[in-house]
Amino acid sequence: QGMNFIAAMFLTFLSEEESFWLLVVVMNREPYKIRDLFGEDMAGTHEVLYIAEKLLEQFLPELYQHFEKENIHVTMFVTQWLVTLYVREFPFDLVARVWDSFLVEGWKVIYRVLLSLMECASKDILGFQFEQILHYLRDFPSTVNGQDIMTASLKINLKRKHIQKHATVWRQNLRGGG
Secondary structure (H helix, E strand, O other): OOHHHHHHHHHOOOOHHHHHHHHHHHHHOOOOOOHHHHOOOOHHHHHHHHHHHHHHHHHOHHHHHHHHHOOOOHHHOOHHHHHOOOOOOOOHHHHHHHHHHHHHHOHHHHHHHHHHHHHHHHHHHOOOOHHHHHHHHHHHHHHOOHHHHHHHHOOOOOOHHHHHHHHHHHHHHHOOOO
């Protein structure tokens, strides 16, 4: 699904053995723990998508409302972005920067970049309807400037507590407690 893209990206920078051990670390250890993205039930993927949707609603409410109005759900376009942590769809300069930061900060970087990407795209998307939005988002990844996206992402006031709040709600709902 997405693990092969991640492993291939590691192999562009590291030896096979180093790539293997880095994959083991990001699959199993905090603050990465991406193993659940690839589980049989894809529980981690569902959680990541839920958090992405809630952060979009929180940080870019006008865009979120437009998606709602046009019946666009975030899963329609961000699933591959997040499951591969941007490796599959985006230019290598952005991918390298994202992973460099991800290895230091974990998931916060992934969500900040998503918000930065959506903020960049919102100027166009807000004028589009359903089909135009999906067409635009299909081509959007190849048009981004990695440095600009990363610079803009650092200006987004996303805190770990924002992510944790949404993760907690997701887990409570999963257990039937919410």
